[in-house]
Amino acid sequence: MKNGDRWAALFSRTEDLDRWEAWARRVDDKIHSFLELEPTRTLEEQPVVDGPLRGTPFGVKDNIAVRPFRLSCGSRLLSSFVSPYTATAVARLQGAGAVPVGKTNLDEFGMGSSTQLSAFAETCNPWDATRVPGGSSGGSAAAVAAGLVPFALGSDTGGSVRQPAAFCGVYGFKPTYGSVSRYGLVAYASSLETIGVIAKEVSWIRRIFPVIRGLDPRDHSTVEYRPREARESKGRPLTVGILKLGDSGGDAARLSPEVRAGWGKALEALPALGFRLTEVELPTLDYVVSAYYVIACAEASANLARFDGVRYGERAPEADNPEELVRLSRSRGLGEEVKLRILLGTYVLRSGFQDQYYLRAQRIRTALRRDFERIFAEVDLILLPVYPCAAFKRGDETMDPFTQKLSDVYTSLANMAGLPAMSFPVSVESGLPVGMQFMAPPFAEEMLLDACGRYEEHYPAPDSPLFSRDWRA
Numbered sequence: 001m002k003n004g005d006r007w008a009a010l011f012s013r014t015e016d017l018d019r020w021e022a023w024a025r026r027v028d029d030k031i032h033s034f035l036e037l038e039p040t041r042t043l044e045e046q047p048v049v050d051g052p053l054r055g056t057p058f059g060v061k062d063n064i065a066v067r068p069f070r071l072s073c074g075s076r077l078l079s080s081f082v083s084p085y086t087a088t089a090v091a092r093l094q095g096a097g098a099v100p101v102g103k104t105n106l107d108e109f110g111m112g113s114s115t116q117l118s119a120f121a122e123t124c125n126p127w128d129a130t131r132v133p134g135g136s137s138g139g140s141a142a143a144v145a146a147g148l149v150p151f152a153l154g155s156d157t158g159g160s161v162r163q164p165a166a167f168c169g170v171y172g173f174k175p176t177y178g179s180v181s182r183y184g185l186v187a188y189a190s191s192l193e194t195i196g197v198i199a200k201e202v203s204w205i206r207r208i209f210p211v212i213r214g215l216d217p218r219d220h221s222t223v224e225y226r227p228r229e230a231r232e233s234k235g236r237p238l239t240v241g242i243l244k245l246g247d248s249g250g251d252a253a254r255l256s257p258e259v260r261a262g263w264g265k266a267l268e269a270l271p272a273l274g275f276r277l278t279e280v281e282l283p284t285l286d287y288v289v290s291a292y293y294v295i296a297c298a299e300a301s302a303n304l305a306r307f308d309g310v311r312y313g314e315r316a317p318e319a320d321n322p323e324e325l326v327r328l329s330r331s332r333g334l335g336e337e338v339k340l341r342i343l344l345g346t347y348v349l350r351s352g353f354q355d356q357y358y359l360r361a362q363r364i365r366t367a368l369r370r371d372f373e374r375i376f377a378e379v380d381l382i383l384l385p386v387y388p389c390a391a392f393k394r395g396d397e398t399m400d401p402f403t404q405k406l407s408d409v410y411t412s413l414a415n416m417a418g419l420p421a422m423s424f425p426v427s428v429e430s431g432l433p434v435g436m437q438f439m440a441p442p443f444a445e446e447m448l449l450d451a452c453g454r455y456e457e458h459y460p461a462p463d464s465p466l467f468s469r470d471w472r473a
Ligand code: GLN
Pocket: 110, 111, 112, 113, 135, 136, 155, 156, 157, 158, 159, 160, 161, 188, 296, 408
């Protein structure tokens, strides 16, 4: 059956829909990928359109607005907030016939790498329920890896689409900054983040990206999408710059034996697939995570100031003056990690200290961009790991929030430079999927998708033990 046809009739036959929903709930009970799963919730307002994606169900990370679903951001503060509007990316997919069937779990406001920091549920990895699905878009990745939906939307501020996709053995696509509207994405760090796509097959991402991208008057950072001329004329092999790993990036960047094994397999496979390999160095690698967290926290502290218990969400009823209202609502509604980042953000932005932190971080960002310009003058793509380890155990104390932050070394690069990047599965090691990522120059998504597609022919995404191609079976 042609990719997608399998889903086309889902919403036109009640028995199919009922059977699918019952099956999806049964599977989701094992992994808790959805915070809300209500396949027909949006249909009253927006009936299925007869477009190229007709009847395709998809999941949406719960920091992306879909009317009339809740928009909790995984936070107690917004636990009862219902979205009055729909994000541009979702509305465009609905316009092409796809149907948002529910909201997926995440680390609170997208801050984290394991989905353990959601106020509501702990999502399990479909490969092994004792392990995390990665994060912060862990619900979207787990739902796709379990086959509940063919694709799901996530957001990637520092790796939150690519890392959970790698942990769950599926594809994670982060487009160029500004190519997909952020209207309706609850802002965490506006200058770093994009909406991205998680899917089990590259072909889904190929179909979804043209639908969601492009200028949106509601988001002034968007641009008219103009694909970069592919430098590859058919026949010329693509040159892949292999990131030199060495000692840079610190201890936390060192690859686990599983990821090292996957890295070796990718390096072995690429020449046979027609890629030419060369080594590239990134001198700024050592400084990127620190700079990323300075910028991300600074922006978060400003973006999250709106959640004051007055305009949105839960409000402390007993407060008898406005100051107390804000204090009580925020201290009860927000989790520890979010508070920590707001504090860090306000600290680095304090007057008199900006030179020391924020401006320095911006200078590192500029240096990193120059590094990439230099590298992309020589190569078409860069290959690098996604994360230093595969899916870790839930509750693993060695993966404390600080270690998790340091481990964002490979993913945060693309966000700091605004570049497109995509993670793809390369192997299963000791029962766990391992992914690598390609990075490309701005607006070279076509090349990125082609490269991942070529790899997919050699090594398609492995099926997780929960994956089922057909709920009718
Ligand atoms: N782990 C990173 C962070 O916590 C990435 C988050 C994201 O991409 N939303 O900031």
